[in-house]
Amino acid sequence: MTAVSIDRAQPIAGLRDFTIRAFPEFPLQGAWPKVRGKPEGAGRGRGPIMLDASTTSITLRRLPDTPTAEPARLRSLAHMRRFHREQDIYGQEERSDTWYRVVSGSARKYLMRADGRRQLVDIYLPGDLFGFTSRLHHRFAVQAVAEGTLIACYPRQRVEALAREDSETALEIRMQIFEALERLQEQLLVIGTMTAQEKVREFLFYFHQRLSTGRDDSLALPISRYDIADMLGISAETVCRAFTDLQERGVISLQGPRRIRINQRRGDQNA
Numbered sequence: 001m002t003a004v005s006i007d008r009a010q011p012i013a014g015l016r017d018f019t020i021r022a023f024p025e026f027p028l029q030g031a032w033p034k035v036r037g038k039p040e041g042a043g044r045g046r047g048p049i050m051l052d053a054s055t056t057s058i059t060l061r062r063l064p065d066t067p068t069a070e071p072a073r074l075r076s077l078a079h080m081r082r083f084h085r086e087q088d089i090y091g092q093e094e095r096s097d098t099w100y101r102v103v104s105g106s107a108r109k110y111l112m113r114a115d116g117r118r119q120l121v122d123i124y125l126p127g128d129l130f131g132f133t134s135r136l137h138h139r140f141a142v143q144a145v146a147e148g149t150l151i152a153c154y155p156r157q158r159v160e161a162l163a164r165e166d167s168e169t170a171l172e173i174r175m176q177i178f179e180a181l182e183r184l185q186e187q188l189l190v191i192g193t194m195t196a197q198e199k200v201r202e203f204l205f206y207f208h209q210r211l212s213t214g215r216d217d218s219l220a221l222p223i224s225r226y227d228i229a230d231m232l233g234i235s236a237e238t239v240c241r242a243f244t245d246l247q248e249r250g251v252i253s254l255q256g257p258r259r260i261r262i263n264q265r266r267g268d269q270n271a
Contacts, residue, residue, distance in 0.1 A: 005010065013023075014189050017245070018182055020135050033040060034085065034202035052264060057227075070172065071166065071168040071169045072170075072171060073162055073166050073168070074162065075153070076174060077154050077155060077158055077162065078152040078154050078242065079153050080103070080150060080153070081150075081151050081153055082148055082149070082151075082154055083105075083147065083148075083149045083150075083151060084147060084148070085144060085146060085147040085149075085234065086143055086145075086146075087144050088106060088141055088142070088143050089107060089142045089143065089144060089151055090138055090141060090142055091110065091138070091141045092111065092138060092139070092140060092141045093095060093137045093138065093139075094137060094141075095134040095137055095138075096131065096133045096135060096136060096138050097131070097155065097156050097157075098132045098154065098155060098156055099105075099131040099132065099153075099154045099156050100129070100142070100151050100152065100153055100154070100157055101128065101129045101172070102126050102128050102149070102151060103126060103144035103152050104126055104146075104149065105145065105147075105148060105149025105187075106123065106125055106126075106144075106145040106146050106222040106223070107123070107130075107142050107143060107145055107149060107151070108120050108122070108123055108124070108142070108143055108145055108227060109121050109123075109124065109140050109141070109142050109222060110129070110141055110143065110230070111139070111140050111141070112141070115137060116228050119230060119231075119233070120223075120227055120230045120231035121140060121187070121231075122180065122187075123145075123223060123227075123231075124223060124224065125210070125211070128176070128180075129158075129172070129173070129176040130180070130204070132143065132158075132176075132177060132180070143222055145222060145227075146222070159173075164211075170226070173202045185230070190202045190203060190206070191232060191233055196232075196234045196238045196242060196243060197241075197242045197246075198244075199232045199239075200228065200234075200239055200246070201246060203228060203232060204219065204246075204252065204260065205262070207219060207222075209260050217262040217263070218255065218260070218261050218262075219259070219261070219262060220259050221258040221260065224258070225239045225240060226238060245269075250264065251263060
């Protein structure tokens with residue numbers, strides 16, 4: 001798959017029904033990856049989602065009484081842009097005039113160091129709002145991971161002005177910032193206190209929790225093993241060895257280059 005096409009009759013963020021014809025990096029098996037909240041969609045107005053799946057498409061229908069996931073006034077400020085794989089959504093030291101939300105696909109936040117090393121600091125999935133900074137220029141860059149990643153772009157000054165008068169928009173921004181902080185705290189725990197093998201294991205557990213629909217234990221990783229290495233501060237070879245060891249111990253089963261089944265959860269005796 002090399003493209004994403006979305007059938008729509010009105011702006012994407014406000015849809016109650018839409019069909020994803022192709023979703024790179026997330027195989028079209030199972031359910032829509034959960035970005036936040038409980039499996040049934042409770043809280044923050046996400047609402048339950050009904051799914052019809054086939055090998056070629058996934059159709060998601062929000063229940064009639066479910067509010068849209070994004071405040072209407074915030075949604076009205078967005079314009080859509082599509083990015084190729086490995087295309088920067090914004091670069092290091094670029095002016096921070098815009099905020100962004102992943103509509104489909106995925107993106108990675110990273111820093112290129114002076115010695116040429118790359119450090120990943122976050123992964124953005126559908127629904128994530130990003131681009132926040134107190135500086136005039138971005139310290140980090142954000143790059144599309146999946147081909148055809150669709151991004152909603154919001155003018156920063158207009159969103160900040162809207163947040164001052166619209167409590168729903170202000171709440172959405174606060175919750176998104178809180179969630180980003182929690183992701184970074186989880187990453188600090190993994191990077192700072194664990195062995196290389198433990199880092200990989202906990203990373204897989206964490207992403208399974210973040211993407212899980214509660215229907216099965218399979219996990220479609222949105223990033224490569226090189227990305228995992230750059231996120232955990234270890235080598236790609238170490239990541240591969242950790243995958244092999246976890247598979248031999250029965251903690252995971254490899255079902256493809258990026259599809260993994262979690263056989264043992266965090267807290268299990270042998271995990």
